[in-house]
Structure formats: C-alpha cells, structure tokens
Amino acid sequence: MSARFPGRRLSLLRLLLLSVVVGAVSVGSLTGWNRWEDARAAEGTGAFFAGYVDVTATPSYAFEDPAADNGDSAVLSFVVASKEDPCTPSWGTYYGLDEAEAALDLDRRVARLVQDGGEVIVSFGGLLNDELATSCTDPADLVDAYASVIDRYTLSTVDLDIEGENLKDVAAGERRAEAMATLQAARAGSDTPLNVWLTLPVAPTGLTAEGTAAVAQFLEAGVDLAGVNVMTMDYGGSRPEGTSMLTASRNAADATHRQLQVLYERAGIEIGPQAAWRKIGLTPMIGQNDVKGEVFTLEDADAFNAFAAERGVGRMSMWSLNRDATCSENYADTTVVSNSCSGIDQQGLLFAPTLGADFEGRAATLADEPVAEETPEALVEDDPETSPYPIWSDVGTYREDDRVVWQGNVYVAKYWTQGDLPNDPVLQAEETPWTLLGPVLPDERPVPAVTAPADLYPEWDPKQVYERGDRILVEGRVYEAKWWSQSDSPEAAVQGSDASPWEKLDDATLLKILEDPASS
Known part of the structure; x- marks a missing residue:
C-alpha cells in the first residue's frame, strides 16, 4: 500500500503556536504511558483485524473513536525517514514524533484507543517516501530509530510496508532485517516481545521476486516473522482479462501460501500448511482502487472474509479506515481515488465489520494460539489404466501443450522440458515449465489410442x-x-x-x- 493520499500539513502558524507545548507534552506522555499501559489486555487469541489509517491525510480520521467495533484496532501509517535527517523517524515526512503529538494529538489518541481495549500497530514505509532502512545506513542508528517509535507508542507489533524503490534496494533490505532481528532479540523473553509483519505487493500469481527475496532476507537474519501481509489490490496488467478482483485476490492468497512454505523450507524452518496460513495477512483496497476499472465491492469483501476464515488466515486488514464511507454528492468523479471515501455507494454499510467478521483476536497474542495441523494426505499412486494422459517420466521429453498425469493431477507443458517435476515447489510460476490444470477426475479413462492395421508398415526388426x-x-x-x-x-x-x-x-x-x- 502506498501512502496513497499524501496528506497535508497543518498551517505553519498553528504548528508554531503548538510547538511551545511540545516539551511539556512529551514529558507528560512518557509518564502517562505507564498509567494506561496495563490496559493493553491480552485477552483473546487467534486471527485479528486491523485496518490501516493514513495518519497525515486530511480530513483527519478519528481512529481513537472508531465507527465500528471491528475498527477498534488500527495500523497507523506511515513512519518514514525525515527529509532533514535520514535516521530520524517522521510521519510521512510531515511531522516528527513530537510534532505529531503537538499538531495531531497523536500520543493522546493512541492512549485513548488502547484504554478502550483497542490495539495499535505502526507501519513503517509505504510507496511515496524512504523507509528508514533505505536512507539510514548506520546499523546502530537504524535500530535506535525503530526503537524510538516502538518505545514511544509502547508497541507490541510493527508492520513494515516495503514496496517500490524501497523493495528494490537489496542493501536496505539487509539492514532492515538485521535491525528487526536485533530488536526482537532484545525483547525476547520479556513481557513485551516484538511481533514483526512484513507487508508486500502481490500479483494473482503471488509475491514478486523482490518480495520473496525480502522474506528470505528476514528469515536469514533470524527474524521470527509474525507473518507476511499481501496487498491484494492494484493488480493492473497482472490481473488476467475477465478475472474479477475477488478471484484475483483469492489466487494471490493461495499463491503466497505456496511460496511461503517454500521460503521457510529453504530457510531450514519446518512449517505446516495451517501454520503457513496463520502467517498470512490480506489487505484489499476497499472500493475504487488506484488502477482504473479495479473496484473491490462490499460483496467481494463478504466473500473474501469467508475465504480467509476458511483458509485460516491470521490477519485481515484494509486500505483504509479513512475511506470506509460513501462519497458525498459533491465528489464529482468517483473513479478518481479519494482519501476520505471509497468511491462506491456503500448504502450505509461499512467494509470494516464485513472484512473483520470473526477476526476477533489480537496481533500481540496471535502466536500464542496453537495451530492444529492437518494430517498430510497420502501420495496418489497414478494408474495408467485410469489416467487420461501418460504418467510423467523423468526420462521423457515434453513439448509445449503436452499433457501428463502426476500424483493425481493433470499438468500441461508451457515449453520443452525434460526431468522437471510437475509439482516441484518453486517460488515463481515462471520457474516451472508446467501448469497445473486440475485433478484426475474419478470417471476418467485413457483417451483411446489410434492404431494402425498390421499391414500398413513392417514390424520393427532389431537386425534391420x-x-x-x-x-x-x-x-x-x-x-x-x-x-x-x-x-x-x-x-x-x-x-x-x-x-x-x-x-x-x-x-x-x-x-x-x-x-x-x-x-x-
């Protein structure tokens, strides 16, 4: 998700008037946290819902007084590097942490939400600015920058929204992963362990190569990822023609699930299919997406919620709580994305309770709930007598459009191949020459072969x-x-x-x- 709606500063005059109280507020907030910190009750475990809030967008969204019960936890976005100091965190480059308290009453509003039983997550990054690890190249300073945000808002969970140029920067990815590993290690075994979510762009075919590399960096650095949250939105050309937003989002989730298992296996970490689903988050962009023609409806939201619950997804989010409303009649062109309405007629309904239905857990305690793994299914023994196509062979060569049967499924070759397992676990679809078509159906039989009469040509003679x-x-x-x-x-x-x-x-x-x- 981008900081899609970059927000606007309050007037300079108001900032100057408010700045005189910054020092007093900061000191008061440091002691004030202790008074309500114990209110961060950990009751309830399991999958959770938390919608994103664009903190700097105007008009300001009152996340501390949510419009729906399912909106009582929020992912505040985005903390990025300050334009003046690459190792100083800021809210969207508009406010330093002290400035945000003075201008936006941010610390007080966070405290109120937590007092009322909500949960606050802070998201670092977004599309439009430098994530801290991109600009801050000193490892110690980077850890301090992250820690200053975590400590100020007493966070148990952080979200790293890495996309665009931030995602392409490999060195920044390594710094980011090492910093999070350091922060997790410092809090391990304490009353305030740190949960880390990695939020990444996704296509209907799954995470991009840069996305899988980012996950691998975190696992290699020793980060215990709470999960990988995929932005099921803005597919553009990656969404096949005629494919609905709902179908594309389901496909993206299933593909990410497969990729995540491969990534953990390559990292030498055992993770079962249900545990992998628990480590997946889904974040659609409600209503009109940034890409013209892509609209995620309330009907989509209801079906997507059911899909996520069936799969056992650990997290549901949305972009954004700011936009969870029908645009006013004065909003002339709803195909132009607004930062304060969805662009569709919601008929008085809200996306938050629709997407968040039955996601009643908490981010801080998601990992505390044991995951019941399914018993692996026995491998299917392929039978040439019932298989509609030849059984795959490691010595066979196959050309484009050739079909084979392997372990109960039918595959079609995308190009010439030999020795490539049809179900070999790969990260990207282009890494395999095979496309899965589906299972062998119960009543299928081999396609009858055309045979020649005995007198058409001579029988093969090894001496000839x-x-x-x-x-x-x-x-x-x-x-x-x-x-x-x-x-x-x-x-x-x-x-x-x-x-x-x-x-x-x-x-x-x-x-x-x-x-x-x-x-x-």
Whole structure:
C-alpha cells in the first residue's frame, strides 16, 4: 500500500503556536504511558483485524473513536525517514514524533484507543517516501530509530510496508532485517516481545521476486516473522482479462501460501500448511482502487472474509479506515481515488465489520494460539489404466501443450522440458515449465489410442538397418526414423526422448495416413 493520499500539513502558524507545548507534552506522555499501559489486555487469541489509517491525510480520521467495533484496532501509517535527517523517524515526512503529538494529538489518541481495549500497530514505509532502512545506513542508528517509535507508542507489533524503490534496494533490505532481528532479540523473553509483519505487493500469481527475496532476507537474519501481509489490490496488467478482483485476490492468497512454505523450507524452518496460513495477512483496497476499472465491492469483501476464515488466515486488514464511507454528492468523479471515501455507494454499510467478521483476536497474542495441523494426505499412486494422459517420466521429453498425469493431477507443458517435476515447489510460476490444470477426475479413462492395421508398415526388426524417413509398427503404433539406426528400440520414443532415433507419430498424423494412405 502506498501512502496513497499524501496528506497535508497543518498551517505553519498553528504548528508554531503548538510547538511551545511540545516539551511539556512529551514529558507528560512518557509518564502517562505507564498509567494506561496495563490496559493493553491480552485477552483473546487467534486471527485479528486491523485496518490501516493514513495518519497525515486530511480530513483527519478519528481512529481513537472508531465507527465500528471491528475498527477498534488500527495500523497507523506511515513512519518514514525525515527529509532533514535520514535516521530520524517522521510521519510521512510531515511531522516528527513530537510534532505529531503537538499538531495531531497523536500520543493522546493512541492512549485513548488502547484504554478502550483497542490495539495499535505502526507501519513503517509505504510507496511515496524512504523507509528508514533505505536512507539510514548506520546499523546502530537504524535500530535506535525503530526503537524510538516502538518505545514511544509502547508497541507490541510493527508492520513494515516495503514496496517500490524501497523493495528494490537489496542493501536496505539487509539492514532492515538485521535491525528487526536485533530488536526482537532484545525483547525476547520479556513481557513485551516484538511481533514483526512484513507487508508486500502481490500479483494473482503471488509475491514478486523482490518480495520473496525480502522474506528470505528476514528469515536469514533470524527474524521470527509474525507473518507476511499481501496487498491484494492494484493488480493492473497482472490481473488476467475477465478475472474479477475477488478471484484475483483469492489466487494471490493461495499463491503466497505456496511460496511461503517454500521460503521457510529453504530457510531450514519446518512449517505446516495451517501454520503457513496463520502467517498470512490480506489487505484489499476497499472500493475504487488506484488502477482504473479495479473496484473491490462490499460483496467481494463478504466473500473474501469467508475465504480467509476458511483458509485460516491470521490477519485481515484494509486500505483504509479513512475511506470506509460513501462519497458525498459533491465528489464529482468517483473513479478518481479519494482519501476520505471509497468511491462506491456503500448504502450505509461499512467494509470494516464485513472484512473483520470473526477476526476477533489480537496481533500481540496471535502466536500464542496453537495451530492444529492437518494430517498430510497420502501420495496418489497414478494408474495408467485410469489416467487420461501418460504418467510423467523423468526420462521423457515434453513439448509445449503436452499433457501428463502426476500424483493425481493433470499438468500441461508451457515449453520443452525434460526431468522437471510437475509439482516441484518453486517460488515463481515462471520457474516451472508446467501448469497445473486440475485433478484426475474419478470417471476418467485413457483417451483411446489410434492404431494402425498390421499391414500398413513392417514390424520393427532389431537386425534391420533403417534410414531417415523409414516407418515401422510397434503394437499398432507408427514410428518414423529421424536418422540412420540399427537395433535402437523405439521404446525410448514412447517417453518422447530426443535421444531416440525414432519419433512416434501423433494420433492426428496417423488418422490422416489412415484416411489417405497415398498421401504418406
């Protein structure tokens, strides 16, 4: 998610008037936290809902007084590097932490939400500015920068929204991961452990290569990720034509789940399928998305909530609570994204309770609830007698559009391949030459093979010398010599081996020969 609506400063005059009380407020807030800190009750575990709030957007959103019960936890966004000092945190580059308290009453509003039983998460990053690790290159200063935000707002959970240029910066990613590992280690075993969520862009095919690299960096650094939250929005050209926003978002979630298991396996960490779902967060952009023509409706939200609950997703969020309302009649063009309304007629309803239904846990205690793992299903034994296509073979060669059966599923080749397992776990779809079509159906049987009459061509003779273009019969199938050969069995050609001097004619070619033998 970007800081899509960059917000506006309050007037300089008001800032100057308010700045005189900054010192007193800061001191008061440091002692005040202790008075309400114990109110951060940890009752309830399990999947949680927390919508994003753009802190600097105007008009200001009253997250401390949510419009719906499901909005009583918030992800405040975005803390980024100050333009004046790369290692100093700021809210959207507009306010330092003290300035945000003076101008926005931010500390007091956070305290009120927590007093009322809500939970506050702070998100670092976004699209429009430098995330702290991008600009702050000193490791110790970076840790201090993050810690100053965590300590000021007494956070148990942070969210790192890494996208755009921040995501492409590999060195920044390493600094970010190391800093979070250091902060987690410092709080390990204490009453205030630190939960870290990584928020990343996603396509219907899953995380991008930069996204999977970011997850790998965190795991390699030893960060115990609370989860990976994917922004199911703004798909653009990655969304196939005719695919709905709901279907694209479901596909993105399923693909991320598969990728996450691969990433943990490569990191040497055991994680089951249900535990992997618990480590996934989903964040749609409600209503009109930034990409024209992409609209996420209330019906989509209801179905997406049911999907997430069925899968066992650990977190549901949305961009943003600021926008959870119907635009006024004065808002002329709802296809232009607003920072204070969704761009669709919500008919008096809200996205927050729809997306957040049954997500009643807390971010701080999500990991405390044990995950019941499913018993792995036994591998399917493929039966040539019932499989509609040949069983995949590691010695076979397959060309574009060839179909095979493997462990109960049908796959189609995207291009020439040999020795590539159809279900080999990969991070990106382009890493495998196979596309999964679906399971072998209960009533499927092999497609009847076209066979040639016994007198069409001579039977193969191992003593015979064959020249290029010669044809033979083996059990009713026709083979054509690709080059000179003797004693080379056509058996290898059954599997499509390029090393065989024989090529098995396909059914279409054989049918044409049978219809008009003279044409051959």
